[in-house]
Amino acid sequence: MNRPSAAFAAFTLVLLVSLVGCAAAPSPTSAPGVATPTAQAAGTVYKVGFIASVTGAAAALGEPERNVALMWQQKLDVAGGIVGPDGVRHPVQIIIHDTQGSSDLAVTLTKRLISDDGVVAIIGPSTSPESMAILPIIEEAGVPLISMASSSAIVKPAAERRWSFKTAASNEHTAPLQVEYAKAKGITRIANIYVNNAYGEDGAVAIRKAAADAGLEIVYEDTFEADDTDMSAQITKIKASGAQAVLVTAIPPAAAVFTMQCRELGLDLPVIHNHGIGNKAFIEQAGAQNAEGVVFPMSKLVAYQSLPDDDPQKPVLTQFVSEYQAFAKQPPSSFAGHAWDALAIVTEALKRLPEGLPLAEQRSRLRDEIEATKGLVGIDGIFTFTPEDHVGLSYKDMVLMRITNGDWEYLPREKW
Amino acid sequence: MQLGLSDWLQLFLSGFSTGCIYALIGLGIIITYSVARVINMAQGEFVMLGAMLTVTFVRALGVGTGLAAAMAVLAVALIGLAVYRLTILPLRRATEVTVLLATIGTGIAIRGLAHVAWGTTPRPLPPFVAAAPIRLAGAALSWQRIWVVACTAAALALLYSFFQGTLLGKAILACSVNRNAAELLGIPARSMGALAYLMSAALGATAGVVIAPLTLASYDMGLALGLKGFVVAVMGGFTSMPGAVVSGILLGTLESYAAGLVSGGLKDALAFLVLLVVLLARTVRLPSLLVRPRRSEA
Numbered sequence: 001m002n003r004p005s006a007a008f009a010a011f012t013l014v015l016l017v018s019l020v021g022c023a024a025a026p027s028p029t030s031a032p033g034v035a036t037p038t039a040q041a042a043g044t045v046y047k048v049g050f051i052a053s054v055t056g057a058a059a060a061l062g063e064p065e066r067n068v069a070l071m072w073q074q075k076l077d078v079a080g081g082i083v084g085p086d087g088v089r090h091p092v093q094i095i096i097h098d099t100q101g102s103s104d105l106a107v108t109l110t111k112r113l114i115s116d117d118g119v120v121a122i123i124g125p126s127t128s129p130e131s132m133a134i135l136p137i138i139e140e141a142g143v144p145l146i147s148m149a150s151s152s153a154i155v156k157p158a159a160e161r162r163w164s165f166k167t168a169a170s171n172e173h174t175a176p177l178q179v180e181y182a183k184a185k186g187i188t189r190i191a192n193i194y195v196n197n198a199y200g201e202d203g204a205v206a207i208r209k210a211a212a213d214a215g216l217e218i219v220y221e222d223t224f225e226a227d228d229t230d231m232s233a234q235i236t237k238i239k240a241s242g243a244q245a246v247l248v249t250a251i252p253p254a255a256a257v258f259t260m261q262c263r264e265l266g267l268d269l270p271v272i273h274n275h276g277i278g279n280k281a282f283i284e285q286a287g288a289q290n291a292e293g294v295v296f297p298m299s300k301l302v303a304y305q306s307l308p309d310d311d312p313q314k315p316v317l318t319q320f321v322s323e324y325q326a327f328a329k330q331p332p333s334s335f336a337g338h339a340w341d342a343l344a345i346v347t348e349a350l351k352r353l354p355e356g357l358p359l360a361e362q363r364s365r366l367r368d369e370i371e372a373t374k375g376l377v378g379i380d381g382i383f384t385f386t387p388e389d390h391v392g393l394s395y396k397d398m399v400l401m402r403i404t405n406g407d408w409e410y411l412p413r414e415k416w
Numbered sequence: 417m418q419l420g421l422s423d424w425l426q427l428f429l430s431g432f433s434t435g436c437i438y439a440l441i442g443l444g445i446i447i448t449y450s451v452a453r454v455i456n457m458a459q460g461e462f463v464m465l466g467a468m469l470t471v472t473f474v475r476a477l478g479v480g481t482g483l484a485a486a487m488a489v490l491a492v493a494l495i496g497l498a499v500y501r502l503t504i505l506p507l508r509r510a511t512e513v514t515v516l517l518a519t520i521g522t523g524i525a526i527r528g529l530a531h532v533a534w535g536t537t538p539r540p541l542p543p544f545v546a547a548a549p550i551r552l553a554g555a556a557l558s559w560q561r562i563w564v565v566a567c568t569a570a571a572l573a574l575l576y577s578f579f580q581g582t583l584l585g586k587a588i589l590a591c592s593v594n595r596n597a598a599e600l601l602g603i604p605a606r607s608m609g610a611l612a613y614l615m616s617a618a619l620g621a622t623a624g625v626v627i628a629p630l631t632l633a634s635y636d637m638g639l640a641l642g643l644k645g646f647v648v649a650v651m652g653g654f655t656s657m658p659g660a661v662v663s664g665i666l667l668g669t670l671e672s673y674a675a676g677l678v679s680g681g682l683k684d685a686l687a688f689l690v691l692l693v694v695l696l697a698r699t700v701r702l703p704s705l706l707v708r709p710r711r712s713e714a
């Protein structure tokens with residue numbers, strides 16, 4: 001029994017040495033993906049909270065978002081963190097949590113990230129209700145938030161939303177494009193119809209403004225319910241109103257039912273939807289025949305291959321798609337793009353943060369630096385924030401798509 | 417905006433066909449009430465099952481819409497029978513309120529099961545006839561709406577000949593008029609109740625099948641349609657079958673004109689406004705129906 005004991009002792013010795021070695025090394029054990037600082041003096045570790053609905057009803061949003069966060073952490077680790085304006089290198093640690101689509105859980109996680117983990121900024125959550133729920137907390141604690149949800153209430157009114165930003169385009173960015181398309185078609189009278197909820201109302205307001213700016217007359221305006229099964233009365237009135245095109249703000253299934261019944265009642269006007277139908281389930285529900293010819297705005301991600309080579313977003317989009325494809329083994333959705341943009345904005349702003357600030361100061365300086373973001377080429381568009389505009393996008397960041405033979409087709413301006 | 421004659425016609429055609437659906441659902445509620453003394457709040461779920469099963473049969477088995485529809489109606493009729501056997505018959509000595517609550521529970525259970533089985537994504541069903549809508553004095557009438565009206569007419573004709581022309585039908589009617597007397601004459605009221613449930617489930621399923629191509633089939637479509645059917649049943653005095661048909665068509669048309677002449681948001685509000693007015697006018701003494709102990713069945 002002598003030889004095994006000797007082997008055991010040797011093994012123990014090796015283990016001890018390696019443990020001591022680890023303890024001496026600059027703490028790579030605290031979490032996967034903390035960058036090891038290189039030659040330069042190691043600065044503060046920047047922790048960024050990332051909360052997304054990875055499971056639950058909004059998993060379709062949160063899962064690709066989480067993938068991007070993991071991907072981004074890998075990129076940061078390979079680069080060895082970021083270098084501040086004073087040449088100090090900072091490891092960046094992204095702390096990812098799953099909100100399961102629950103506002104309550106999002107609130108708990110946000111509080112924990114702020115007080116226990118000491119994050120400098122929070123990215124997320126995936127949905128608008130969750131984002132609205134955590135706004136009071138981040139405002140009170142003074143922590144910058146970049147939401148991946150779309151409601152414009154997250155950033156408006158600007159005076160009350162000092163700490164929150166978002167990367168997903170709003171209806172105010174899609175409406176001018178819808179109106180411009182109608183105008184290019186020689187249309188002067190439009191019908192503005194929308195689903196009777198906050199999303200539809202927001203879209204209708206944006207269309208009213210865009211139409212007024214472009215000099216189009218809204219000759220008919222009405223709502224339908226999200227669970228309506230019969231919209232023939234509204235469609236009859238559109239017919240009677242003398243409108244030359246129908247602008248719709250709704251999501252499936254109501255958007256699909258409306259489109260189906262337009263065709264059923266023989267309404268042969270151009271139907272211009274909003275980005276709410278940017279999901280291929282719309283075509284299946286409405287039927288390819290009924291959806292044929294429907295035009296709607298989307299972010300450039302869906303059409304990146306068809307963009308002209310001089311489009312500044314094309315290289316970023318191409319890189320994003322290939323990196324995401326390699327990481328997640330599937331093409332990215334628009335939600336993945338929202339996460340990429342939020343991470344890019346925070347990373348760039350962190351690079352402008354000097355070393356040696358206390359945490360509260362770091363947070364408020366970071367907020368200022370995020371707000372100072374200018375011309376950042378992202379996935380959802382080119383971001384330029386101002387104190388009044390915390391989305392930073394414009395309608396030029398959107399493109400129009402047309403439904404042709406049951407699929408999406410990029411509709412460049414030349415083909416309008 | 418000035419609505420022309422063709423728009424009025426369009427609103428009428430849409431309202432009339434939607435009203436036919438309401439009538440079918442309301443009829444189902446009236447039949448179970450008059451024969452089995454059950455206010456079936458789960459009637460809308462039979463509509464949903466009819467629509468969802470048809471879509472499923474078309475997709476999974478690759479059969480034609482007609483065959484799938486027939487199979488779905490049959491399947492839902494059997495489900496109706498099972499619901500009667502499992503939830504109504506064991507409660508035959510309970511008060512009407514208990515039974516009413518049981519039907520609400522049944523409805524929630526069926527909806528929940530459908531949610532699990534089919535998920536939340538609404539599914540399309542192709543129209544029975546894929547042809548361009550008919551133009552009628554400036555109004556458009558789709559073939560599917562003609563199917564809705566035709567199926568309703570056929571269902572009514574079948575019901576009429578069954579109740580008036582067959583012994584079984586007359587036995588059911590006898591039960592609805594006076595259950596005790598019918599039992600004394602040797603009519604098995606319990607079987608008649610089962611038969612009533614089977615028939616109303618089939619009626620509901622038919623409504624679901626014909627409306628699915630106009631809307632979409634989804635697990636939660638039954639709730640709203642069931643409530644409309646309930647309004648129709650109340651308007652029809654809870655016992656009158658012709659009354660239910662007239663009320664259904666009236667409600668559908670009123671809704672259509674309310675949405676067309678005033679606002680789309682008024683449509684659903686109108687149905688329940690009508691319900692309130694009818695209840696207040698005491699056309700049916702619903703509260704007394706609810707608290708009265710059920711007549712002995714044994």
